[in-house]
Amino acid sequence: MANPWSLQEAIKRTGVLKEGHFLLSSGRHSARYMQCAQLLQYPHDAEQTGKALAQLFKDQVIDVVVGPALGGVIIAHEVARALGVRCLFTERKEGNMELRRGFSMKPGERVLVIEDVVTTGGSVKEVIKVLEGLGATIVAVGSIVNRNPGHNPFTYPYRALMEITIESYDPSECPLCKEGIPVVKPGSRTTLKEKI
Template identity: 50%
Template sequence: MERMLDIFRQSEALLEGHFILTSGKHSNRYIQCAKVLQYPHYAEILATELAEQVRGYNASVVIGPAMGGVVLAQEVGGQLGVRAIFSEREQGNMTLRRGFVINPGERVLVVEDVITTGGSVKEVVQLVKDAGGIPVAVAVLVNRSGGKGNFGIPLHQLISLEAVAYMPEQCPLCEGGTPAVKPGSRNIGS
């Protein structure tokens, strides 16, 4: 795990400090997997490690939710030698678009960059079932769920990080005078 953490630090995908998350809570760590996946050599290393953990499930397709799971699905699918697709939100619901299909009985691996509550992954697992596919496992780069990532199928991860989050009025970082920042793609944390 330490080797994987080093890759995240080198790419500035793992930040340590004082951050405001999308929820409004504060945290001492922030993960932005897009920062590590922007480097093809890192993406390949991470996908290779993850693919080795899940190879035995004999998935014939890998799916990840847009946006976080798109690059990872492609990379893991390449390592496994199988199709890679992604789901998208349409009117608030996770759907298959762009002509993507999951065939009845098809064994499907669900991937995601980082999980905290696991909400998007749960939606993708249900999407696979609704399409007649068989979700065989979930594979993530970073698990911040603190053991709450229960999908009814095996969960594999490269990194497990404690998701320390404080209400702003109870934040020891604020009390210590450390300024909070809002990182992320939408100018707020996630």
């Protein structure tokens, strides 16, 4: 009999944790980066991760799952599938997060916001602002990984499948910059801070 699926094993097997010098979407620098796209490229792993994350919210009534493009799209879809509800995503247009592509939401719909990795929660906070503006009821926030164990950066309940401490630095205090190690931008968010 095959071993049961394990997120920790899947993350290790798919090479999610990267080592180097990275510019995070928050603008901070880090020597390690969680690239969950490496995990989610495999449909079975994506499905199992979505089911596991959905289980954290089985006590909630949820009408729709919303994730930010690009990192939150696949995992939000898999969580929505596990919960049997629809999935929407927000994306940036000229730097502003929006609900596009004909997506709409009725006031009062109960929303679960899903992201792949949360460091400062910046992208999720942008999604929440959009949803609040549409009159949605935010039920909770979830992610595969919380990079700040024990910390909830949101004003809503937050649950993650795993927590990992990965130190990050303000660019002016980054020891990797001081060593002259070139910085790499692995994420999808673009800001002025990223012009190095």
